[in-house]
Amino acid sequence: MPPPLTTEALRELVDRAQGHSPDAWEDLYLHCRPKLVGYARRRLPSAQAADDAVSEAFARAIAKIDDFRWEGIGFEGWMFGITRNVVLEIQRAFTRDRRIEDRQAAASPPPVPDEVGANLERSEEREHVRRAFARLGDDDRELLELRVVGGLTADEVAAVLGKQAGAVRMAQSRALDRLRAAMKEVQDA
Amino acid sequence: MRDDELLDLLGDALREPVPAPDPQRVEAIRTAAERRQQAASADADGSVASIAESRSRRRFGAGALAAAAVVAALVAGSIALVAARDGGVDGEVEYSGSITGSGGEGELVVTKTGIGRVIELDTDDLPILPTGELYEVWFVGPGDTPDSPNRISAGTFHPDPHGVSQVTFAAAVDPALYPRMEITAEPGDGDPSPSGVVVLAVQVG
Structure with a gap:
């Protein structure tokens, strides 16, 4: 995982990318890829497909970078929006015959290995929340994932999903309520 | 558990190590x-x-x-x-030849690259569509029907005002799985499903 970039460093990289610097694009790719691949991985049948989708998203970003503006949504939010479109296009080919669900089930994210001596209680809690998260609807999962894994603000999530920021905040609150309820079900099971 | 604590826990649970890229x-x-x-x-x-x-x-x-x-x-x-400017797309050319149909004839190149398949289409024959309508490039798989589509869109385009279409797309798709390529005329009504109006087609895989 590359070290986090400051806002200023990211802006400087994007400025250079808008001048089509290959070095800047490489740095942006390495910076954004883990989050984007993680997002795509939970929606596509294989790790290879997720990496392909992110590569495709970057190819589109390189072609469209002249259109990018720092208005309302940051570069990472913009990249999530492009990646989401690529993922949806790939999913669309599968949705009618349910193959995507079968493959997603077969390719559910592997458990994150705990470090030796890691807190067992925290580990159990993570497992509970992971199983509870899997019980949520697609919309709830995507919104929460963009917030916590993508690290996007509510405003950025709203831009990615094409919704109002207020609606996203309300939807997040309801999604967290449903997650709590699902966690209780998992713990009681 | 407060919202921020639950979000932290969820992030902790969902973040996975991603291997370094190829x-x-x-x-x-x-x-x-x-x-x-x-x-x-x-x-x-x-x-x-x-x-x-x-x-x-x-x-x-x-x-x-x-x-x-x-x-x-x-x-x-x-x-x-x-x-x-010489060089074109770096990669393995998987198809290079004509694509034909009711819309005339074009030249199509599909190249396997590290970012997926790059599709280059050149045609001077396609009719200029009314405003709002567009052409869409598809990879079509076996068993594709209107009720059960098995296809991936590679992108959309318009001919320029002179009727020339020289377009390049990239798509994360394997022609071995989606061996037919089609260009359809689409009404631009927001419906993502294909119109069924195929103007050019060819087998590429």
Whole structure:
């Protein structure tokens, strides 16, 4: 995982990318890829497909970078929006015959290995929340994932999903309520 | 548990280690940026035609390449500039040939690259569509029907005002799984499903 970039460093990289610097694009790719691949991985049948989708998203970003503006949504939010479109296009080919669900089930994210001596209680809690998260609807999962894994603000999530920021905040609150309820079900099971 | 604590816990549970990327993927990103850089330079130099000629050079063989180079040189006024644009898409060409149908004929190249398949389409035959309508490029798999589509869109385009379509797309798709390519005319009504109006088609895998 590359070290986090400051806002200023990211802006400087994007400025250079808008001048089509290959070095800047490489740095942006390495910076954004883990989050984007993680997002795509939970929606596509294989790790290879997720990496392909992110590569495709970057190819589109390189072609469209002249259109990018720092208005309302940051570069990472913009990249999530492009990646989401690529993922949806790939999913669309599968949705009618349910193959995507079968493959997603077969390719559910592997458990994150705990470090030796890691807190067992925290580990159990993570497992509970992971199983509870899997019980949520697609919309709830995507919104929460963009917030916590993508690290996007509510405003950025709203831009990615094409919704109002207020609606996203309300939807997040309801999604967290449903997650709590699902966690209780998992713990009681 | 407060909302912020639950969000932290969820993030902790969902974040997965992602292996470092294949160096070829990184190189493909750099190559795409370099090509974009070259195209921007060409635009700035007012020599857009030389890029189209560069693509033609790769497609139509040595004789045509030489002719294209001369034409491009005349247009751009610089043979050196044209030579610098040579190269096309780096990767393994999986299909290079005609694509035909009711919309006429075009030249299609599908290249396997580190960022997926790059599709280049050249045609002067497609009718100019009314405002709001567009053409869509599809990879079509076995068993595709209107009720049960098995296809992936590679993108949409319009011919330019002169009826010329020289377009390049990238798609994360394997022609071995989606071996037929189709160009359809779409009404631009927001419906993502294909219209069924196939204007060009060819088997590529």
